[in-house]
Amino acid sequence: MLELFHDIRDELKAVENGLREVVQTNSQLLTETSTHLLNAGGKRLRPALVLFSAKFQKFELAKVLPLAVALELIHMASLVHDDVVDASLTRRGKPTVKAIWGNGISTHIGSYLFAKSLMLIAEYKDIPLISEVLSDTSVKMCEGEIQQISFSFDIHQSLKNYFYRIKRKTALLIAASAQLGAVACGAPRQIHLPLRRYGYNIGMAFQITDDILDMVAEQSKLGKPIGGDLRQGIITLPLIYALACCEKRDRLVELVCKVDKSEDEVKEALDLVRNCGAIDRSFEIARKFILKAKAELKALPDIPTRVTLSMAADFVGIRKF
C-alpha cells in the first residue's frame, strides 16, 4: 500500500475483501483467473480516491464501499481487455491473464469483472448520477482504446489526438472516482465537481507519466519490459515531441513505423527520444496538469484529506512505477 493511503488503510482492506468476495464463484477457472488478477496487486488508486472523496461529505463506509469496489473492477476489466491487444506478456511483474489463458478467456474475464461492477452500481438506484457518469465513462474508455488502435503507427497524429485518447483511456475513470465518492455520500455540486476536475487533471498527469515511464523506467520497477508502446506503434507524448524536435527525425520515423522491431531498434528509438529533450517537455506537461489539479482543491473545505489529495497529485508526477 502507498504511504499516502495510510489514513484509509482499514477502508482499503474492506475494499480488498470486497473485491475477493465479488469473484468467489463455483467456477474454478473464473476464481483462478480473478484471484490471479487480485494477487497481481495494483495501487488501488481509484478506490482510494472514492474513499478520500467521500471524506468531503458525511463519510459512511457502507455508502461508498460497493462503489469503491466497482471502480476497481472497471479498471481491472479494462486492463484485461487491453492485454488482448497488447503484445506484453507481463503486467505489474506478473504474467497477464492473456499470457496464461489466452485471448478468449481474457475477453470474457474482462467482461465478467465489468458486469460484476454493474451489479454493485445497481445498488445506487437512488442516485442516478452514479450510473450515468459510469456508463458514459465506460463508453468513452472504449472509444479511447479504439482510437489508440486505429492511430497506431500513425506518425501524423497531433497533441489533440493524444489528449483526446488519454482523457478517455485513463483520466475520465479517475475523474469519476474522485467525484462519485462524494456523490454517494450526498455531496452537492460545489463539492463533487471540483473533485471531478481534480481527478481529471491527475488522471491526465498519471497517463502522461505512464507514457514517459514506458520510455525511461527501469524494467524491474515498471513490472513490464520498457518500450512497449513503441513496439505496438502507440505514439505517446514523448514521441510526438521527439518527432517534432529530434535531429535524426528520418531515422526515428523509420524505426517507429517498422512493425516488427528488433531489440536493438527499440533501444535506438528510445535513445533518440531520450536525447532530444522530449522527456523533459513531457514531464513539463504532466506538471501543468498537476498544478491544475491542486488549484481545484482550493474550492474544497480545508480538511486533512485535502492535504493528502494535494500530496497524491505530487506523487503522480514523481512516481517511478
Place this chain on the structure above:
Amino acid sequence: MLELFHDIRDELKAVENGLREVVQTNSQLLTETSTHLLNAGGKRLRPALVLFSAKFQKFELAKVLPLAVALELIHMASLVHDDVVDASLTRRGKPTVKAIWGNGISTHIGSYLFAKSLMLIAEYKDIPLISEVLSDTSVKMCEGEIQQISFSFDIHQSLKNYFYRIKRKTALLIAASAQLGAVACGAPRQIHLPLRRYGYNIGMAFQITDDILDMVAEQSKLGKPIGGDLRQGIITLPLIYALACCEKRDRLVELVCKVDKSEDEVKEALDLVRNCGAIDRSFEIARKFILKAKAELKALPDIPTRVTLSMAADFVGIRKF
C-alpha cells in the same frame, strides 16, 4: 424480417434506426465496425420480444424503444466477444469483426456496444428492476461463456453442465427481453413473470436448436460452416447423447478429443452423431421446452400478441437458420 414480426414492423424499424443512431460517432473505425455488424443483420429476436412483451401492458413505444435497442446491443456485444474465442471467420454469412479487424478491435467493439447499452438502460432509473435483471444477466452470460471454454474437449460433462451453460449463454437474455418490455410499461408480476418464463423456455429451445443445426444444417442457410462446435471442442446436446448411445463410441471419443481435426474427421464425427438417434433425442428436448413456453402463455391475457408468441415458440423449434 421474419413474417412473425409483421405486426411490429414499424416498431422494429424504429429499433433499427435506434441501433444506427447509437453507433454514430466521429471515429471512423468505430462507425465502420459497428455498421458492418448492423448490416450483417440478425433476426432481432430480442427487440421483438421486448415489443411483444410491452403489448401485454399499456404499450408506449417511447417507453420500450431504448430497452429494445439495449437488448440487441448486449446480444451483439456478446457475439463479437464470442468471435474472439471462436475459430469461425464468418457469422450470418459475413466475415466476423475479428476476421477483418482482429481480436483487439473485437474485444473493444464488444465492450463499446455493451457500454452503449448501459447508457440506454440508465434512462430507466425509475424502474430499478431493469438494471438489476440486466446486470445479473450480463454476469451470468460471462459465466456461461467461461464455463464453455473450461469444459471444451471434456467428454465427461453432463446434461446438467450443458443446461447450466446454455441457460447463461442464451436463455437468460431472451428471458430478460420477454420480461422487461412489460416491466418498462409498468406491468405487475403476474404479467412479467410468466413472460420471463416463456422467454427462458424458448431461449433454451433456441440454443438447443442452434446446437443441432451446427451439426445438420446446410452451410448456405446457416451462414457459417457446420461442425463449428465440434472443431472447437464444444460438447453440445447431440454430442452428449451420441457419446452415450453411439455404437462406435471409442472412435467418436477419439475424433471429438482431437484438437486439430481434418475436414474428413469432422465429417466422420458428424456422421456418427447423425446416425445414432442423437439428433432426434435433442429435438425432443427442444420440443419439451417449447411446450413449457407455450404453457406459460396461458397465464397471460388473451390478446392477439399471445397467439404470435405461441407461433414464435413453434418457429424456434422448426427453424432451419
